Amino acid sequence: xxxxxxxxxxxxxxxxxxxxxxxxxxxxxxxxxxxxxxxxxxxxxxxxxxxxxxxxxxxxxxxxxxxxxxxxxxxxxxxxxxxxxxxxxxxxxxxxxxxxxxxxxxxxxxxxxxxxxxxxxxxxxxxxxxxxxxx
Numbered sequence: 655x656x657x658x659x660x661x662x663x664x665x666x667x668x669x670x671x672x673x674x675x676x677x678x679x680x681x682x683x684x685x686x687x688x689x690x691x692x693x694x695x696x697x698x699x700x701x702x703x704x705x706x707x708x709x710x711x712x713x714x715x716x717x718x719x720x721x722x723x724x725x726x727x728x729x730x731x732x733x734x735x736x737x738x739x740x741x742x743x744x745x746x747x748x749x750x751x752x753x754x755x756x757x758x759x760x761x762x763x764x765x766x767x768x769x770x771x772x773x774x775x776x777x778x779x780x781x782x783x784x785x786x787x788x789x
Contacts, residue, residue, distance in 0.1 A: 663747050666695040672758050676765035681786055692738045699742055716745040717764040719771035739768040
């Protein structure tokens, strides 16, 4: 995806659509387990989130998973908020411009990484999941 005719960078709504498309591309075995995951877009992570993660530069964080991983969930858990994948628009757009790649591929990569936290996956598992997704 490239910026529109007006030259404006993709909006938060456009990034959300790409993120939802990325979830839809996951292998069928994963899809029922991501139905309750909320996707949201923010320009940057809040300072307190960055501080909590030990990140000083807000341009360094492009996505974040917030929630209890599935491997730590129990039927006895109640009152938990739904899991949330947040994509940070400005760092993503900067990376997109810097790398010259496809925006949908970048969004897919970040969504798979963040949703991997939902499943409690290792980095190797996340790479395998990304490789096995529909193109």
